[in-house]
Every structure is written in structure tokens, then in C-alpha cells.
Amino acid sequence: MPCWGCRAKSYNTKSVQKTGNEKNKNQSNLKNKPENNELGCAANISAKNISAGEYDYDLVVIGGGSGGLAAAKEATALGAKVAVLDYVTPSPIGTKWGLGGTCVNVGCIPKKLMHQAALLGESIHDAKSYGWQIGDNVSHSWESLRDAIQAHIKSVNWVTRVELRDKKVEYINGLGTFKDAHTVQTVTKQGERNLTARYFLIAVGGRPKYSNIPGALEYGITSDDIFSLNRVPGKTIIVGAGYIGLECAGFLKGLGYDATVMIRSVPLRGFDQQMAGIIVEEMRDKGVKFLHKCLPKSVEKLDSGKLKVSWVNEASEEFNDEFDTILFAIGRRALTKELNLENAGVKIAGDGEKIDAVNEQTNVSHIFAVGDVLYKKPELTPVAIHAGRLLARRLFGNSTINMDYDNVATTIFTPLEYGCVGISEEVAIKRYGEDNIEVYHGYYKPTEFFIPQKSIVHCYLKVVALREGDQKVLGLHFIGPQAGEVIQGFAAALKCNLTVNALMSTVGIHPTIAEEFTRINITKRSGKDPNPASCCS
Numbered sequence: 318m319p320c321w322g323c324r325a326k327s328y329n330t331k332s333v334q335k336t337g338n339e340k341n342k343n344q345s346n347l348k349n350k351p352e353n354n355e356l357g358c359a360a361n362i363s364a365k366n367i368s369a370g371e372y373d374y375d376l377v378v379i380g381g382g383s384g385g386l387a388a389a390k391e392a393t394a395l396g397a398k399v400a401v402l403d404y405v406t407p408s409p410i411g412t413k414w415g416l417g418g419t420c421v422n423v424g425c426i427p428k429k430l431m432h433q434a435a436l437l438g439e440s441i442h443d444a445k446s447y448g449w450q451i452g453d454n455v456s457h458s459w460e461s462l463r464d465a466i467q468a469h470i471k472s473v474n475w476v477t478r479v480e481l482r483d484k485k486v487e488y489i490n491g492l493g494t495f496k497d498a499h500t501v502q503t504v505t506k507q508g509e510r511n512l513t514a515r516y517f518l519i520a521v522g523g524r525p526k527y528s529n530i531p532g533a534l535e536y537g538i539t540s541d542d543i544f545s546l547n548r549v550p551g552k553t554i555i556v557g558a559g560y561i562g563l564e565c566a567g568f569l570k571g572l573g574y575d576a577t578v579m580i581r582s583v584p585l586r587g588f589d590q591q592m593a594g595i596i597v598e599e600m601r602d603k604g605v606k607f608l609h610k611c612l613p614k615s616v617e618k619l620d621s622g623k624l625k626v627s628w629v630n631e632a633s634e635e636f637n638d639e640f641d642t643i644l645f646a647i648g649r650r651a652l653t654k655e656l657n658l659e660n661a662g663v664k665i666a667g668d669g670e671k672i673d674a675v676n677e678q679t680n681v682s683h684i685f686a687v688g689d690v691l692y693k694k695p696e697l698t699p700v701a702i703h704a705g706r707l708l709a710r711r712l713f714g715n716s717t718i719n720m721d722y723d724n725v726a727t728t729i730f731t732p733l734e735y736g737c738v739g740i741s742e743e744v745a746i747k748r749y750g751e752d753n754i755e756v757y758h759g760y761y762k763p764t765e766f767f768i769p770q771k772s773i774v775h776c777y778l779k780v781v782a783l784r785e786g787d788q789k790v791l792g793l794h795f796i797g798p799q800a801g802e803v804i805q806g807f808a809a810a811l812k813c814n815l816t817v818n819a820l821m822s823t824v825g826i827h828p829t830i831a832e833e834f835t836r837i838n839i840t841k842r843s844g845k846d847p848n849p850a851s852c853c854s
């Protein structure tokens with residue numbers, strides 16, 4: 318199997334050395350290709366389909382975020398002529414940012430840095446018990462943290478632009494809309510442009526939603542604004558208990574701000590609910606407040622400058638309190654309306670927002686989609702990147718490898734992190750029946766927690782497996798420090814059909830927390846006490 322560099326070479330040779338005859342043959346092939354074929358035809362279109370000169374570009378990517386940039390860079394490496402359009406519409410309070418998409422500017426990266434800042438606050442406290450002489454007047458500066466994070470983001474924006482230039486990807490800072498199935502229109506500082514291409518990739522991602530209540534848009538902020546907020550957040554209420562709601566509440570509390578989470582139904586819906594419950598308990602122990610089964614009703618600005626937030630509970634009882642900040646974390650809207658998809662004939666999925674695609678191919682055979690814009694696919698950066706790269710290889714590198722969206726590992730960066738891969742206990746029971754499932758579980762004591770006497774009551778893990786034979790592992794769930802780092806390696810093992818037998822015969826690394834997965838031996842069914850006897854038992 319040739320390396321990608323060699324494939325790139327062979328692609329180049331093909332496209333450059335194409336004879337007149339070959340060109341005609343390819344063009345007639347394409348003419349016969351239906352523009353609006355049924356979903357289901359795999360995107361295994363090889364490089365030889367490309368004929369130079371017919372269109373301005375081989376590929377135009379709309380959206381310069383995780384998925385779009387990965388696909389664009391891979392496609393140019395394989396010899397394609399590629400343009401990327403990226404444009405950020407400012408948030409309702411005017412926040413805007415540069416090239417790179419959500420992850421870099423207002424997502425994973427600033428979030429992880431704020432999470433790290435909060436963890437360091439905990440570590441300063443722990444350090445005293447490890448002998449570090451630290452005064453009592455330790456304080457935190459929101460402004461310094463925000464400025465450091467924004468400086469880092471700007472440097473990434475810059476590096477991304479340079480990388481695109483070096484890799485010969487044309488970057489166009491403009492909003493793209495479809496004019497027809499082979500033309501995207503945009504307006505840049507230089508004026509209007511029409512770009513024609515053989516293939517298009519929709520990688521527009523999404524933006525946060527706001528509750529439809531009075532005052533939400535005027536006074537509310539979202540994750541688009543928090544990481545560059547030009548004032549301290551102060552006492553904050555967070556509406557929504559998904560990834561973003563819990564992560565933001567976690568780092569805000571860790572940085573010293575009063576944080577309240579308003580939950581509409583259950584926390585982390587879709588995740589293993591035992592683990593979600595433990596996360597909420599842990600956050601509560603750390604001082605985060607929770608309003609269960611409540612919905613916001615209105616936001617009003619008082620003369621004092623504070624926000625009066627009203628909400629109702631399940632019994633329709635109304636409550637209110639004053640806050641400095643209200644942050645909506647109630648999910649994200651895919652940016653498809655802005656694309657004029659009807660001009661290209663691309664259909665929207667049943668939810669009215671996202672695009673359904675089989676192997677990233679939309680109902681229009683030469684228009685593809687990756688990332689958060691895809692219907693019923695995980696909204697995660699590595700998913701967008703992986704799908705984008707694989708697609709580019711199929712389009713321009715003769716590859717036939719499709720994206721596998723199953724068993725994607727993920728981590729919620731709450732104060733005590735929750736990492737998981739595979740299915741939850743409830744999904745396993747529903748899918749296979751309770752009698753056919755074995756759940757191993759255990760509490761554990763991280764060695765690092767002993768000296769500062771940190772609470773270990775929420776350090777918990779479980780393995781969901783089939784009961785028969787070697788007990789194929791269906792899901793791994795871990796709550797503890799560095800859960801993301803722990804679960805990443807086990808995700809590879811799960812892809813290789815990990816069994817409980819194999820886990821139990823793996824020799825651990827001591828003293829680590831990841832070794833706990835190799836020590837599991839208590840099943841829920843046995844009813845035995847899952848608490849550890851000692852650190853080395």
C-alpha cells in the first residue's frame with residue numbers, strides 16, 4: 318500500500334498527464350452522472366474523474382473549521398485545487414473571531430484552557446499540603462486569563478492562515494451561498510465572486526441557540542462570548558445541562574464565581590445516567606448549584622445593572638433571582654439556512670436544520686458535508702477532522718475507506734472529568750436485555766488525593782460488557798482526573814474488540830488511575846461492595 322505522499326504523486330501524474338481521450342471519457346462519464354441521485358451511493362469517486370479547466374476548483378469548502386480545513390489540506394496534498402470560504406457572523410453582543418472555526422476560537426481550546434485554570438486553582442490549594450509555602454491571599458484575574466487565552470487563539474488563527482498559504486489552499490474570507498449546484502457565491506472586500514467547482518464540501522458547523530424568552534437575546538451570552546468576555550462573569554446562571562452547560566459551570570465555579578445550572582429534564586441526556594448523576598453530585602459538592610426540572614421565563618435588566626432571571630419549575634411555580642450573567646447552553650443550530658441549499662437541490666434532514674448524508678455524500682452527488690452540520694452524528698472536533706480527511710482521500714486519493722461513527726470516545730471536562738467510549742448501561746440493557754449484560758464497577762482512590770485529603774467518593778468507573786464467552790466490552794465509563802487521557806487508549810482497545818477477559822489479563826501501571834480498568838472484578842449483579850479496600854489491593 319503506498320503512503321499518502323506516493324498517492325499524491327500518482328494523483329498529480331494522472332491529472333497532469335491526462336490525454337485528450339481520457340479527458341473526454343471522464344467528462345462524458347460525469348455527464349451521465351445524475352445530479353440529484355439517491356442517498357446511498359458511496360462517495361468512492363476516484364481522482365480520474367477530475368478534468369482540469371472545466372471548473373475553477375476541484376473542491377470548494379464552505380466553512381474553515383475543524384472538518385473543512387482538514388479536508389481542504391488533505392485534498393491539496395493529493396493534488397487538488399481547493400478554496401476554503403470562512404466567515405464568522407458576530408454574536409448578538411458583537412463577539413467575532415478569526416479563521417479556524419468553533420474548536421479553536423470559541424470551543425474546545427478556550428474551554429480546555431479555562432478548565433485547566435480552574436484545576437490549577439485546586440492544585441494551588443493541594444500544593445500546600447505537599448509542603449509548598451503559599452500565602453493565603455491567592456487570587457485569580459479573569460482579565461489575565463482571558464487575555465492569555467485570546468492571545469493564544471490569535472496565534473493559532475495566524476498559524477492556520479500561514480499553513481493554508483503554504484499548502485496552497487486558497488482562503489477566502491467571505492460568506493458562501495449556493496447560486497446553483499456547481500456555483501458558490503460570496504462577497505469579499507474585493508467584491509462579489511462566483512466560484513465553480515467539481516465538488517463542494519459543506520462544513521459550516523453551528524452556532525449556539527438562545528431560549529425564546531423575553532430578554533434572552535438582549536442580555537444573554539453563550540459560549541461564543543464567555544471566553545472573551547470583557548468583564549468578570551460574576552454570579553452566573555447557566556441554562557442547559559449538556560456538555561457546555563456543565564463544563565462552563567465547572568470552570569466558572571473553579572475560578573471563584575457563583576454558578577447555578579438550570580436543568581430542563583436530566584443532566585447529560587444520552588449519556589450513562591448513573592455517571593451523569595455522579596458528575597452532578599461531584600459538582601454540587603464543589604459548590605455548583607442546580608435547579609432541576611426548571612425552564613427560564615424571562616430576563617430583565619435592573620437599574621443596578623444586575624439581571625433579574627425568572628424561571629418556573631415542574632409544578633409551574635415561579636421563582637426569580639439576580640445574576641450578573643446568564644449563559645445559554647441549550648444546544649447549537651446548524652448554519653444551513655444561510656447557504657441557500659435549495660439553489661443546489663440539497664435536502665435538509667427531518668429536524669429542519671441539519672444535512673443527512675451517507676458517507677458524507679448529500680442527496681446531490683457532488684456535494685458533501687462533514688462535521689457538526691451532519692444529522693445524527695457526534696458534534697466533536699476529531700469526528701469532523703477524521704471524516705473530512707477520509708472524504709478527501711476518497712475524492713482525490715483512490716481510497717475507499719469510510720468514516721466509522723461508532724464507538725467514538727468523548728470526555729466532559731467537568732471539575733472531575735467524565736470520559737467514556739461505547740454504549741451506556743441503559744442502552745446495553747435495552748439492546749441486549751438485562752440478563753445478557755454484565756456490568757463491572759468500582760470506586761477507586763487516586764494516590765494523588767491522599768495527602769490533600771481530597772474527596773474520593775466520586776472516583777468511579779464501570780465496564781459494560783456482554784455476559785457470554787470472553788465478555789466483549791460494549792462501553793467503558795470513567796470519572797476521575799484526566800479522564801480524557803485515560804479513556805483515549807482504551808478507545809483503541811474497544812475498536813480492536815476488547816473483552817473483559819483481555820482487560821483482566823492486562824498488567825496495570827502502578828500507581829496510576831488508568832490501571833483501575835485492569836483491576837475490575839466486581840459485577841453489579843454480585844451485589845458486592847465496589848469500594849476499594851486499600852490502594853494496592
Ligand code: FAD
Binds near residue numbers: 428
Ligand atoms: P466549525 O468548527 O464550527 O467550523 C465552521 C466554520 O464555518 C465556522 O468558522 C463558521 O463561521 C463558518 N461558516 C459557517 N457558515 C458559513 C458560510 N456560509 N460561509 C463561510 N463560512 C461559514 N469538541 C470536542 O471534540 N472536544 C471538546 O472539548 C469540545 N469542546 C467544545 C466546547 C464548546 C464551548 C463548543 C461550542 C464546542 C465544543 N466542541 C468540542 C465541539 C467542536 O467545537 C465542534 O464539533 C467542531 O468545531 C465542529 O467542526 P466543524 O468543522 O463542523 O464546524
Ligand code: NAP
Binds near residue numbers: 697
Ligand atoms: P447539548 O449537549 O445538546 O445540551 C443541551 C442542553 O440544553 C440539554 O441539557 C438540554 O436539555 C437543554 N435544552 C435544550 N433546549 C432547551 C430549552 N429550550 N430550554 C432549556 N434547556 C434546554 O448541547 P451543548 O451543551 O450546547 O453542546 C453542543 C454540542 O457541542 C454537544 O452535543 C457536543 O457534541 C459538543 N461539545 C463537546 C464538548 C466535549 O467534547 N467536551 C464540549 C462542549 C460541546 P434536554 O436534555 O432536556 O434536551
